[in-house]
């Protein structure tokens with residue numbers, strides 16, 4: 194599924210983000226940049242040790258922020274590591290921090306001349322963010338950004354399951370009605 198937003202495309206696909214050929218892919222990291230399971234584990238496995246070497250040098254990344262490293266052996270030239278919030282009850286600034294994780298990733302992409310970028314569904318795995326709410330925040334943040342900033346030509350969400358894809362598809366239909 195794809196929507197034109199100004200001069201950019203916003204696309205949703207089901208797949209494995211480590212196969213993406215966008216200029217950069219985004220990692221759902223932890224604040225120590227220590228690696229882990231889920232998409233973080235998959236990206237480090239596929240991208241090789243150069244990514245972790247750079248993460249170690251950077252040292253960490255506060256929740257809601259983003260840092261950038263090489264893409265190592267990935268097709269993507271860069272990995273942008275962002276840290277989404279751990280979901281408690283929705284009353285701990287989770288929505289703002291999740292939106293900030295997406296926005297910081299988009300900002301660091303533009304700063305590095307990146308034109309195409311792929312996101313996973315940040316915080317909706319190990320960090321427990323309810324995906325219906327997270328999808329709306331993710332899509333709205335990206336749409337607002339690409340409407341205002343002309344630097345990016347493609348932002349893609351790579352959803353790992355049919356179910357997650359359907360949730361994002363419904364949310365995008367609702368937001369673009």
Ligand code: AR6
Pocket residue numbers: 208209210211221222223228229230231232233234235277313314315316317318319320321322351352353354357
């Ligand atoms: N491609 C695309 N999406 C994927 C892939 C993949 N290869 N693998 C998993 N997902 P999670 P979080 C989906 O848990 O909730 C890590 O240990 C997955 O199905 O990866 O932000 C970090 O080190 C889910 O929908 O990230 C942190 O400690 C989504 O990616 C913590 O988990 C996010 O799930 C971050 O938790």
